[in-house]
Each structure stands twice: as structure tokens, then as C-alpha cells.
Amino acid sequence: MLAYEPETSLKHTPLHALHMASGGKMVPFAGYDLPVQYAAGVLREHLHTREAAGLFDVSHMGQIALRAKSGKVEDAALALERLVPQDILGVPAGRQRYAQFTNGAGGILDDLMVANFGSHLYLVVNAACKTEDEAHLRANLSDACMIEPLADRALIALQGPKAESVLAKFCADAPAMRFMDAGPRRVDGIDCFVSRSGYTGEDGFEISVPAEHAEALAKALLGSGDVLPIGLGARDSLRLEAGLCLHGHDIDATTTPIEGALEWSIQKSRRHGGARAGGFPGADRILLQLENGAPRRRVGLKPEGRAPVREGAPLFADAASSEQIGAVTSGGFGPSINAPVAMGYLPASHAASGGLVFTELRGQRLPLRVSPMPFVPKPYKR
Amino acid sequence: MTTLFTPDHEWLRIEGDVATIGVTDYAQSQLGDVVFVELPKVGRSLKKSEVAAVVESVKAASDVYAPISGEVLEVNDALSADPALINADAAGKAWFFKIKISDKSELDGLMGEAGYKAHTA
Numbered sequence: 001m002l003a004y005e006p007e008t009s010l011k012h013t014p015l016h017a018l019h020m021a022s023g024g025k026m027v028p029f030a031g032y033d034l035p036v037q038y039a040a041g042v043l044r045e046h047l048h049t050r051e052a053a054g055l056f057d058v059s060h061m062g063q064i065a066l067r068a069k070s071g072k073v074e075d076a077a078l079a080l081e082r083l084v085p086q087d088i089l090g091v092p093a094g095r096q097r098y099a100q101f102t103n104g105a106g107g108i109l110d111d112l113m114v115a116n117f118g119s120h121l122y123l124v125v126n127a128a129c130k131t132e133d134e135a136h137l138r139a140n141l142s143d144a145c146m147i148e149p150l151a152d153r154a155l156i157a158l159q160g161p162k163a164e165s166v167l168a169k170f171c172a173d174a175p176a177m178r179f180m181d182a183g184p185r186r187v188d189g190i191d192c193f194v195s196r197s198g199y200t201g202e203d204g205f206e207i208s209v210p211a212e213h214a215e216a217l218a219k220a221l222l223g224s225g226d227v228l229p230i231g232l233g234a235r236d237s238l239r240l241e242a243g244l245c246l247h248g249h250d251i252d253a254t255t256t257p258i259e260g261a262l263e264w265s266i267q268k269s270r271r272h273g274g275a276r277a278g279g280f281p282g283a284d285r286i287l288l289q290l291e292n293g294a295p296r297r298r299v300g301l302k303p304e305g306r307a308p309v310r311e312g313a314p315l316f317a318d319a320a321s322s323e324q325i326g327a328v329t330s331g332g333f334g335p336s337i338n339a340p341v342a343m344g345y346l347p348a349s350h351a352a353s354g355g356l357v358f359t360e361l362r363g364q365r366l367p368l369r370v371s372p373m374p375f376v377p378k379p380y381k382r
Numbered sequence: 383m384t385t386l387f388t389p390d391h392e393w394l395r396i397e398g399d400v401a402t403i404g405v406t407d408y409a410q411s412q413l414g415d416v417v418f419v420e421l422p423k424v425g426r427s428l429k430k431s432e433v434a435a436v437v438e439s440v441k442a443a444s445d446v447y448a449p450i451s452g453e454v455l456e457v458n459d460a461l462s463a464d465p466a467l468i469n470a471d472a473a474g475k476a477w478f479f480k481i482k483i484s485d486k487s488e489l490d491g492l493m494g495e496a497g498y499k500a501h502t503a
Contacts, residue, residue, distance in 0.1 A: 042440040043415035233414070233441060306418045306465075308438050333417040333440050340418075362420070362436065 013059035014154040014214040022229050030127035032060040035231040042233035046335040049200055049238055050376075053160035054230035055221055058199075062130025063150040063208055066121040066137070070144075076121045079144040080114065083136065085257060085280050087267035093118040096182035096195055098265050101136060106256040106282030106289070109136065111247050115182035115195060122182070122193060124155070124206070126247050154214035159204030159238075161379065162226040167194075167205055170220060174205065179380040188220055199235065201242025201378050240341055241334045243300055243373025249311060250298060250329045250343055256282065258289035259345070261298045266290065297351040300373035301328065301342040303359070303366060308333045308340040313359045315344060315368070321358075325350060328359065334375055341375050342368065386489060387498035388449045393473065394492065399483045400455065405437065405446060408502045410472040413439040416465040421457040422479055428452060430488055435478050437468065450488040452481035 010033040019026065024035030034057065037045060048054055068075035077088040086099040096115035100108045110129035115122040125133045130149075137147045158167055167174040170188040174196075182195035193208035209217050221227055236246070245251045251260040269275045272287055280286075303309045308331060315326035331342030350357060355370040384396045391409035395402040410416065418438035428434050428448035435446040457479045461467055467476040483489070493501060 036441075037414065041415050043417075046440075237440060307420065308418060308443070310443065333438070335440070 011060075013057055014211040015057045015059060015156075015218055018215050018218055019057065019229070024229070024231060027232070029232055030060055032127065034060060035229070037231040037233045038229050040228060042231070042237065043335050045228060045230045045234035046237050048228045049160045049230055049234060050202060050336050051161070053158060053162040053166055053204075053227045054200070054234070055218060055227050056157040056159065056230050056235055057154070057218070058157050058206070059154040059214070060127035061155055062123075062125040062127065062133060063153055063155060064123040064125065064130075064134065064137070065148040065150055066123060066141070067146045067148065068120070068144060069146060071119075073116060073118060073120055076145050077116070079141045080121060081270070081276060081279065083140055083280060084112075084114075085266045085270050085283070085286055086114070087269040087276070088114055088121070089276070090267065090269060091116045094181055094183045096122075096180050096197065100251075100257055100262065100265070101133060102257070102280055102282040102286065103253055104281050105254075106285035107253040108247065108251045108255060108257060108260065109133070109253055111245065111251065113182075113195070113197065115193075117183055117193070122208075128248060150208070152211050153208050154211050156207045156209060156214065156218055156221070157198050157200075157204060158207065158221055158227070159198045159200040159202045159230075161203060163202070163204040164381070166221060166224045166226055167207075169224060170217075177205075179203075179382045188217055190217060192217075196381065199242075199244055200238040201244065201374055201376055202238070203379055203381050236330075237332055237335060240330050240332060240343070241336055241374065241376045242378060243343065243375060245298070246330055255298070255345075256286050256289055256294060258286060258294040259296050259298065263290055293348055296326065296345050296347050298329070298343060299346050299351050299353075300371040300375060301331070301344055301357070301368040302371045302375070303331075303340040303342060303368045305366065306340065307361060307366065309342050309359050309361060309366065309368065313342075313344075313361065315346060316358045316360070316365070317350060319358050319365045319367075326357070336376050343373065346370065385495060386492035387495070387501070388447075388492060389501060390447055390449075391502075392446065392449050394449055394489075395477075396483075396489065399486075400480055401450060401452065401483050402477050402480045403434075403449060404477040405468065405472055406498070406502075407472045410468050410476075413437060413441070413444060413468075415440045416468040419461045419465045419468070419478075421459075421462060422454045424454050424457060426454045428454060428481060437465075446478060448481070449492065450481070450483060450485070452484045454479050454481050456480040
């Protein structure tokens with residue numbers, strides 16, 4: 001319960017002054033001073049996002065333009081395929097796709113969104129990894145691509161069932177967008193990049209806006225009446241209920257995409273027998289696991305009872321065993337399902353849904369049910 | 383009836399040799415939305431400063447320490463059923479447990495209301 005002391009070394013997003021003026025409770029996160037919550041609190045912010053709409057400042061994330069030196073977006077796509085197990089060449093103009101940067105052991109250096117803007121690729125990467133990601137791109141793709149960090153842009157996520165009607169007031173093109181459409185759009189007269197995606201499990205949009213227009217746009221969206229500002233606390237509980245991974249916790253450089261239960265994100269063209277099979281770091285291990293299964297898997301976990309089970313909690317096969325078989329990587333309370341939720345890793349032998357595993361909490365064994373994810377339905381507009 | 387406070391943001395209402403214990407409004411405001419409470423068992427003998435209860439908010443788990451030694455006489459079952467009561471009425475309906483004070487001298491180091499106000503200022 002320490003009082004918050006501002007750290008002068010922390011970076012500010014273009015919306016920092018607005019957070020302060022809106023009563024944001026600021027915390028250090030990935031080198032930035034960001035709101036963990038506002039006056040409404042995590043619970044109400046979470047529920048409001050699922051019932052109406054929430055506005056999130058995700059400007060700390062890295063935005064990067066990847067341009068082929070040849071001028072052809074296909075060449076940028078082929079170059080990027082050297083670093084990710086995804087089919088990037090097959091992403092049509094105006095669409096985006098979820099991807100991972102892998103290492104030689106098949107581990108996940110970072111996860112990212114890749115959009116095809118027609119002339120070039122647009123990447124959104126995690127804040128904590130963005131410096132390393134940029135260096136990784138430069139080290140490996142400089143022969144074919146120009147790597148341009150878009151540091152002068154803010155990123156605003158508008159999420160929830162009312163996101164479409166709110167954004168439609170400022171961007172007539174928004175309602176026609178489908179889930180994972182992405183590209184340049186005018187929003188309130190400003191040249192932005194808009195994608196229909198997010199990190200909450202709700203329908204919604206992410207809007208990349210030039211820094212100098214960010215505050216005015218955020219105020220306009222917040223002024224519509226249906227939108228509350230949402231902090232990092234609810235962002236975490238929303239994505240956890242949606243079963244979405246947090247890099248550095250649920251996936252990292254030691255977990256492969258297969259162990260992380262992300263095999264759905266690896267298209268046929270990059271698998272054995274595909275047109276461009278392999279050719280990314282760790283392909284041997286990842287493609288072998290894809291065919292034979294991984295020794296461990298990320299699973300959803302529903303603690304029985306009311307007590308939240310948090311990151312790091314050990315997992316055991318039964319109520320008495322002293323041998324730890326896995327661990328919780330994210331856990332907390334899910335306000336929408338009104339129960340604790342978690343995810344973690346278990347050996348393949350224990351990863352099937354419906355099984356029971358145990359953790360130890362304050363000296364007592366507590367059962368958790370292995371459960372399918374997401375924990376809440378995803379009303380994406382496909 | 384006297385109300386005393388600990389530096390760890392608990393309050394004690396003293397009536398004879400019984401103390402009713404809860405967390406302060408300041409504590410609940412720092413905790414955020416409370417979603418789970420674990421209370422001690424009736425009959426348990428608590429030693430001063432040991433963990434007596436656990437409060438889980440949407441953000442984190444926090445221990446509630448026994449501010450004084452004594453036997454647990456009664457716990458507030460309404461809290462287990464509705465943990466959000468702590469956010470709604472920390473200083474009143476959301477009391478945690480009552481203990482039989484075993485050593486009144488342990489009350490000497492605790493703060494009065496003015497002292498606690500200064501502590502949280």
C-alpha cells in the first residue's frame with residue numbers, strides 16, 4: 001500500500017495529460033507512466049467495456065512500418081516470413097494477421113499484429129519488446145526492407161459492443177469493416193490507421209493517430225457518452241477472460257507457439273508440405289511439435305471456489321502429490337463470469353479439458369478445472 | 383467504546399475484553415474492488431502480528447494481520463458471501479472478526495483516530 005511516487009525517468013504517451021486530468025491512478029508499465037485504473041475502478045471499467053465501450057491508451061506499444069526496398073509489399077511480406085511462422089504473403093491488402101517472432105529454439109521472442117497496407121506492412125509489437133524487435137528486424141531484414149518506427153503516433157483502442165456506433169460518428173467507414181480489417185481511414189478528419197481488432201475479446205477498433213491529434217480524438221470519443229476510459233487493470237482482466245496471451249507471462253522465449261496453444265495462427269503454407277514450409281527460426285522444433293504434439297500446453301484453468309489463483313502458483317496432479325507438474329502464468333478474478341480465472345502450463349498428459357489439477361494456496365490444496373478458452377464468448381464481427 | 387487503529391490500516395473497536403476488527407476505508411480505497419475474503423476459524427488462537435485473514439482484490443492478495451493476541455470468538459460470514467461489502471462499508475458492516483483480548487497492554491501501541499488520520503495524510 002505504498003503511495004505512488006512519480007518516477008521522472010518514465011516515458012509519457014501523448015495522452016498522459018488526459019490521464020492525469022481524468023483521475024487516472026498512474027503506475028510504471030514497460031517504461032511508461034500509465035493509468036492502472038480511473039475512479040470507476042477495475043471491476044466497473046471491465047464490465048463497462050463488455051456492456052458499452054471502453055477507451056484504452058495503448059500508445060506504449062511499438063508501431064513499425066516495414067517497406068520493401070523494391071517498393072513491392074510482397075517482398076516485405078516474404079522478408080518478414082523469415083522471422084515468423086505465419087503466412088504473411090497471403091495477407092490481402094486491407095487485412096491484418098496475428099504473428100510471432102520466434103527464436104532458434106522455437107520460443108516466442110514477441111507476438112505482434114501484421115497488417116498489409118497495400119504499399120507496405122504495418123506492425124504493432126509489445127511495448128516491453130519494441131527496442132529488441134526493431135533491432136531484430138534491422139539485423140535480419142535490412143537487405144530487403146526499410147524499418148521505420150512510427151514513434152510520433154499514439155494508439156487508442158476502442159472496445160466493446162458500442163465501439164462501432166461510437167466510432168461511426170467520426171469515421172463513416174468503420175461499420176463496414178470486418179474483424180481484422182486494417183488500413184488508413186479518416187477519423188474526425190484526421191488521417192489515421194484503423195483496424196477492427198483488440199485485446200479484450202470484444203468487438204472493437206484500434207486507432208493509430210498522429211501524436212498531436214491524439215488527445216483531441218480521445219476526448220471526442222470519450223465525449224460520446226457511452227465510453228469510459230479504461231486502465232491497465234481491466235485491460236488485463238478482459239484479455240484473461242478472453243483467453244488471450246500476455247507475452248512475458250503466458251508465452252515467452254522459452255515457450256513455442258505449439259506449447260502456447262497458438263497452432264491455429266500457423267497457416268498451411270508454412271507447415272510441412274506447404275508452399276513455403278519452414279524457413280523461420282525454430283521451424284524444425286515448431287513443425288515437429290505441430291505434427292507430434294508438444295510436451296506441455298497452455299490451458300485455461302477455472303479455480304473451484306472463489307479465491308483467485310495468481311501468476312506463479314504451482315500446479316500438482318492431485319491433492320497430495322508433492323511433484324509440481326506445471327504453473328499458473330496469469331490468474332485473477334473474472335468480473336464478467338464472476339469467478340476466478342487463470343491460465344497456465346500443464347504436461348500434455350494433463351492438458352485435456354475437464355481434468356482436475358491442484359494448486360497450493362496459503363498452505364491448502366485447491367482444485368482447478370482445466371477449461372476451454374475463451375472463458376467468455378467472443379462477439380467478433382466477421 | 384474506543385476505536386483504535388494500526389499502521390497496517392486495521393481498526394479495532396474495543397468493548398470490554400472483546401475487540402471487533404476490520405480494515406479502514408483508506409485500506410479499501412487502496413485495495414480496489416474486493417472479490418474474496420478468507421477469515422480465521424472461530425476458536426483459533428491468534429498471536430499479535432500473525433496473518434489472520436486474507437483479502438483478494440481484482441489487483442492483488444493482501445494479508446490482514448492480527449493487531450493483538452486473542453481467541454477468535456466470531457467471524458463475519460456476510461463478508462465471505464459478499465466481499466464487496468468491504469468497499470461499501472469498511473468501517474461498519476464489513477467487520478472481519480471479533481477476538482477475546484488476551485493482553486490489554488498490546489493496545490498501548492495503537493493509534494487513536496487523530497493519530498491514524500495523520501498516518502494516512
